[in-house]
Amino acid sequence: MNPSLPRRQVLAAAAAVAASMAGLAAPAAAQTSAWPKQPIRLVVTFPPGGAPDILARLFAEKAQLGQPVVIDNVPGAGGNIGADKVAKAAPDGHTLVMGTVGTHAINGALYARMPYDMVRDFAPVAHVASAPNLLVVTNNVPAKTVPELIAWLKANPNAASFGSPGVGSSVHVSGELFKSLTGTQMTHVPYKGRQFAIPDLVGGQIQLMFDNMPSALPMAREGKIRALAVTTAKRSAAAPEIPTVAESVPGFEATTWFAMFAPAATPKDVVARVNAEMQRVFKLPEVADKLKGLGLEPWISSPEELARFQAAEIAKWAKVVKDSGAKAE
Structure with a gap:
């Protein structure tokens, strides 16, 4: 017997095992590195600043x-233009959208x-945060309370007139709900973004707005506009001194929320990695502190939780829109 044969067999076997292991490892490595x-x-469906x-x-x-x-x-179009671009993007995880309640x-x-x-x-990825809208008025409006x-x-x-950053935004529908529940009449003025609406509010071209709290609260504290109420059922921890609309208008509640979505058919492992x-x-202390300081309530959900939450919100807002008679201009 050739004494070197066993050694060659051992080396060959070792090489075969190594090749086999490499073959098994390669797909896993490819999956994580692809x-x-x-x-x-x-994609953010509104201009910078909100x-x-x-x-x-x-x-x-x-x-x-x-x-x-x-x-x-x-x-544009209440966020529809940006959201549509993501809906029609390749489902490869390279295009995402920061969706809104609108x-x-x-x-x-x-x-x-x-x-x-x-x-x-x-494909739902994760709910990120929610926030009240803040009912604010130009300083020329004589009212200092909701009544x-x-x-x-x-x-x-x-x-x-009340402004909004676009038709269909929570800012818009909050105003329509307010009109419906109070029996008041005012004109909705949609803008291409809040940065266009706020100068008109400060200047008195429009009289009020149900702006997102992170945008409106700093300006109200600077005295540029006057805050009357928050739109959530309970007062906000970021501004507990500001009453809720519901304290004067029973049944009024409107919360804005933000969530990440990917195009349908995006691979589940990619969705899981983004989540x-x-x-x-969003659980980093400095990020959590910033969100709370802005009046945002963080909640990072699972994709499944977001799907259930979205279904409930669609049903809720369909009723609000129907009852208020609001429609896209």
Whole structure:
């Protein structure tokens, strides 16, 4: 017997095992390294400066996904234009959207024709945060409380206008709900974004707004506008001195929320990876503190929790839109 044969057999066997192990490891390695292959585009459906933009930029700044997260502000049509771009994007995890209560719960009832299906065209990733809207008025309005505002509006029907960053936004529907429950009359003025509405509010071209609290609260504290009430059922921990609308108008409640969605059919392992990174980023102490300081209540859900929450919100807002008679202009 050739004495070197056993050694060759051992080496051959070892090589075979190594090749086999490499073959098993290669798909796993490929699976984890295949995404992301390029920068991740995170679409914000409103212009810079509002709550969805703030949340998206916090995530982009802190995320560690192997590729940069690039913010793409695509405003218009109450967020529908930006959301539609994501709905029609390749389902490879490289395009995401910071959805809102408008783009993913309200607009389906408000618009006669939608460019996308709020449920079927998206894969839920995670709910991020919610916040009250803040009822604010220009300093020229004589009312300092909600009852005084109602009395002033009834004494001056259709003399007042309320602004919003777009049709279908929670800011818009909060105003429509207020009109419906108080029997007041005022004109809705949609803007292309809050940064266009706020100068008109400060200057008195429009009289009031139900702005997102993270945007409106700092300006109210600076005295540029006057805060009358928050739109949630309970007072906000960020501004407990400000009453709720419901304290004067029973049954009034409107909460705005923000959530991440991917195109439908995005691989589940990619969705899970984004969700895990969102859990990490938004639980960082400095991020959590910033959100609370802005009046945002963080809640990073699982994809399944977001799906259930979205379904309930769609049903809720469909009723609000129907009862208020609101429609997209």
